[in-house]
Amino acid sequence: MTDPVALTAELIRCPSVTPEEGGALQLLEGVLKKAGFSTRRIDRNGIANLYARWGETGPVLGFNGHTDVVPAGPASGWRHDPFGAVIEDGLLYGRGASDMKSGVAAFVTAAIDFIAETPPAGSIVIMVTGDEEGEGVDGTEAILEWMERSGEKVDHCLVGEPTCPDTMGEMIKIGRRGSMTAHITAYGVQGHSAYPHRAVNPIPGLVRLLDRLAGHELDKGTEHFDPSTLAITTIDVGNRASNVIPAEAHATLNIRFNDAHTPQSLEDWLEEEADRAAEEMGIGIATRFTVSGVSFLTEPGPFTDLVSAAVAAETGVTPVLSTSGGTSDARFVKNHCPVVEVGLVGQSMHQTDEHVEVDHIGQLKGIYSRILTRYFEAGGL
Template sequence: MPETTDPVDLTAALVRCQTVTPAEGGALHMLGEMLAAAGFRVHRADRNGTPNLVARWGNEGPVLGFNGHTDVVPTGDPSAWRHDPFGGQISQGRLWGRGSADMKSGVAAFVAAAIDFVAATPPNGSILITITGDEEGTGTDGTPAILEWMRDNGDRMDHCLVGEPTCPTRMGEMMKIGRRGSMTATLVAYGKQGHTAYPDRAQNPLPGLVRLLDRLASKTLDRGTDHFGPSTLAITTIDVGNPASNVIPAEARARVNIRFNDAHTGQSLSDWIEEEADIVAKEAGIGIAAGFEISGESFVTEPGPFVELVAKAVEAETGVRPELSTSGGTSDARFIKDHCPVVEFGLVGATMHQTDEHVEVEHIVQLKGIYSRIIRDYFAG
């Protein structure tokens, strides 16, 4: 039998690469060499110092894509870890280290599955692998740069699977067919500074800002949609920067974060906040300015043949029928959804971003099996 690619060894090797965003740490170089040796055409799509890799096997369609990232969040105090956070150590049936769950195991599993598949049963079609070093950061020069490179070079995917960890506690229990949108609004209220003993000579911006925040937080944005739960708004900070107890400040700031479903867009929510700010500013006799950062719009890949193919592969390998979910934060699927239908499936992510991040070794092997089945069934169809 031909030698197969061990996803556990590959995960450990990737964990040993110190890839805190946006450091490459040798991870993409190693993966590029492996994929090139397997017959993939490998390119770097780096932009503004961010490392990105594109690798394609085959020339014809259909094109099945895999997307992931090798960058990780900082470790915090290394002495607080049970094992070296960049050691890739295996102990108690688990592989330990930063990025083991999020998501070097996912990258290792789909790279190993793809390499072995094209060696054993070359598909009538193409496999395209995209890996970035800027998912945990802003994402600006990561997957968007890869998609731009693909467009400029005439490459595209027909469907894509993102290997992010998707299972809350048990392998196979959840896959993502969409994500909520995310936006942050920064509100700045302007008044006139003065002495607290003479409030009539000042214009305190705080009561108006608090009133606006109450109006926003008290609003029921919606009650959920077909594939999403209700949208949520959270006040994340109120800042005045006033060290004196006898001074009315001239300015106050606040920030809110909204996770929204497909009943809204970033623009519609921005318009609503600006309307509310104008109402309160007029009532309070102050100025209120609003600024917005939209991290991603909500989206859903409607259940259909591709979603069913992935779900069946998960069920066949785990014995668990995955829930079709749109929960959680954002991922790079928010960029890919404008390119092609995209779903996400990966390991249990219970320890991601935590001290002592780890994954079950048997789950990594199982994940490669799932990805191998997805590739087989995709091209068989």
């Protein structure tokens, strides 16, 4: 049996802070090649990505994950070396232990053991990127674009991100909300604060606009999604002088939206509100938008049922089908095939002393092993 804990520890010891590969994908490529997978590096713009395949025929079950991690911060703040992979009191410590080198190790070792013990009538594809924690444009997207050009196809895919809030097995993700960021600039006329009538202060207009946006209920939620949310994340004027009315003021807000909205409908609403505030206050307001993902849903059905049953059989917990949380690379995979996320408890991800319960890594491998068995027994559904 291939040990997922040992592989997780080896991966943690690779300092793969985005965009550095850190040796993590090189390690995985060697492990997968030895097990009989054909591999290909799909690096783009300095980002390392790995594609591996076992088998030539369908059905094809895919796994997706990432080995890049966020910076660890000062090592002095950690109880152990953040890249030391120390095990203490049943916990494995290290940057990426939770998010998500353990998930990658679990599905890689599950796949290796599965093809060794019960080679399936079908294929297994493993996609691992080094750009999930960064911009994401040269990671999973690069792999999927190469697959399309090369005629490679996956029928269903599992993403190994942490999905459980507190208890192993309690939640899987069948979709995600979209994410949009709005950059707002209010323009006025600079002047002396003692003579405000000679200036046009953009700040009150910007504040009025932000208050309206923050107080607006976007929706009450939909069948599979929680209510959409809007958060003002920064307000910047850059004015160090207390006696000067500035000419510009800036704000940024982020909207996490469900399937009641599209990026265009939200842009239209924000621009309408901005125009209204600008007219009322006699200022100019400009908006700029970036969209990092749209909402999506893998409809509950045979595939989600299979994943849920495997989780319940391994953990004794029937998982909730959720669309909560932030974005993940599932937002790219969903354009290629149905996708479900199933992984560990994610309480410590991105934190100092990030860690994972050692036993949970074995459980996650067990979940993936059950999914592999049931999927190919069902002929790929």
